[in-house]
Amino acid sequence: MFYREAGDYKTSYQDDGQTFPIKFDRYRYYFVLFVAFAMVPFLINDYWVNAIFLPFLIYSIAAIGLNILVGYCGQVSLGTGGFMAVGAYACYKFMTGLDIWIDGVQYALPPINIFFSVILAGLVTAVVGVLFGLPSLRIKGFYLAVATLAAQFFLVWLFNKWSWAYNYSASGQINAPEREIFGVAITGPSTDAWATYLFCLVIAALCAIVARNLTRGASGRKWMAIRDMDIAAEIIGVNPLKAKLSAFAVSSFYIGIAGALFFAVYLGAVEVGEAFGIQKSFIVLFMVIIGGLGSIFGSFAGAAFLVLLPVLLKLMLADSTDEISGFSSVMSWVFLAAFAAALVMLVINIVRTRSLIAGAGVGWIFASIAAFMAYALTIGGMGWPTDIVAHLQLVIVGALIIIFLIAEPHGLAQLWRVAKEKLRLWPFPH
Numbered sequence: 001m002f003y004r005e006a007g008d009y010k011t012s013y014q015d016d017g018q019t020f021p022i023k024f025d026r027y028r029y030y031f032v033l034f035v036a037f038a039m040v041p042f043l044i045n046d047y048w049v050n051a052i053f054l055p056f057l058i059y060s061i062a063a064i065g066l067n068i069l070v071g072y073c074g075q076v077s078l079g080t081g082g083f084m085a086v087g088a089y090a091c092y093k094f095m096t097g098l099d100i101w102i103d104g105v106q107y108a109l110p111p112i113n114i115f116f117s118v119i120l121a122g123l124v125t126a127v128v129g130v131l132f133g134l135p136s137l138r139i140k141g142f143y144l145a146v147a148t149l150a151a152q153f154f155l156v157w158l159f160n161k162w163s164w165a166y167n168y169s170a171s172g173q174i175n176a177p178e179r180e181i182f183g184v185a186i187t188g189p190s191t192d193a194w195a196t197y198l199f200c201l202v203i204a205a206l207c208a209i210v211a212r213n214l215t216r217g218a219s220g221r222k223w224m225a226i227r228d229m230d231i232a233a234e235i236i237g238v239n240p241l242k243a244k245l246s247a248f249a250v251s252s253f254y255i256g257i258a259g260a261l262f263f264a265v266y267l268g269a270v271e272v273g274e275a276f277g278i279q280k281s282f283i284v285l286f287m288v289i290i291g292g293l294g295s296i297f298g299s300f301a302g303a304a305f306l307v308l309l310p311v312l313l314k315l316m317l318a319d320s321t322d323e324i325s326g327f328s329s330v331m332s333w334v335f336l337a338a339f340a341a342a343l344v345m346l347v348i349n350i351v352r353t354r355s356l357i358a359g360a361g362v363g364w365i366f367a368s369i370a371a372f373m374a375y376a377l378t379i380g381g382m383g384w385p386t387d388i389v390a391h392l393q394l395v396i397v398g399a400l401i402i403i404f405l406i407a408e409p410h411g412l413a414q415l416w417r418v419a420k421e422k423l424r425l426w427p428f429p430h
Helices: 023-043 046-070 079-096 112-135 142-161 194-217 217-227 230-235 240-267 278-291 296-318 325-355 361-378 387-409 412-427
Strands: 101-103 105-108 179-180 184-187
Touching: 023 194, 046 079, 046 194, 046 217, 046 240, 046 278, 046 296, 079 112, 079 142, 079 240, 112 142, 112 179, 112 194, 112 240, 142 278, 179 387, 184 194, 184 240, 194 217, 194 240, 194 296, 217 230, 217 240, 230 240, 240 412, 278 296, 278 412, 296 361, 296 387, 296 412, 325 361
Parallel strands: none
Antiparallel strands: 101 105, 179 184
């Protein structure tokens, strides 16, 4: 009964239109920010940062950018990896000093601060995104997807062949030089885990706040009007040219920032074909689909899911412990029994409804998955070969995409919204 609007009075239009109208949501938001900024930096180490937190924050920024284009504006894009490459190489040029020619005379600009290098890299990517977004004025759907896919292959080819982009390095690889903010190293080999985490967290938080306000304002309404029916949107006064190109610009800006962080802060050295290939575009697209189209929270949820999935699968299936304690042995049998019971209930539901997902089918599917995860973690891993686990990850992601597209097209974000609506009524039935 603590999660409801009763007693939470609004006395102005500003209060009524705020991002989190329910007081509990606002407190939860502030609590999450407090934990992220004031507690996590003191508890993490290099493993947690490099395996979970940095990939999660960087992919979240990329997923927000793609969600603005695909989820809010309805423009299909498969060029995310190429646009991330633009951000990475632009950031590298700004960090190492940019050479420009004026009237045939070469001038060398000094290296730029890492924060401004990341922002400028996003602006460069926004310009490139607008150029490749021009076909969206005449084509859409599958044809636009093919056009952005061509942009992906062209940009990867360009950075492989354009030696100026990687400062004429013999290997074709770019390496992030050491850069500091207020005397604290952010890039390079001598960085601290908390510093890189806070740097990415600040940028991710700013990007999320800006994206949330953009999608709730006039620009977001224009994007959604174009998404729902572009002809009707044009009739009521929405300019398709400005709406579509602004969506491409904002989306590419976010993706460029993600690419710059992915190169400079996370990896430190990249080769464009390996780091920003077509698989990167599909990974970010899967995050948006699983997390939820047209949702900022869904971008974070999808990124968290696909970042944590390989780690959990490794802990559950690949690792193995020879000896377990008595308590762990008892709990393993409890979780195994729960897994078997969930499977039985799933079969009963299938027999009754003649469908896998009808009725309580989705709930029993997730219950069986959760019980199996708890069982595997309790016994210390199943000891499966790592190559089988890696391929199983692809199978699970593909299966989940199919399930979400059929059962819940709005992804994890919609499940979260439904859960909150249930809590607003709990413990009353209606």
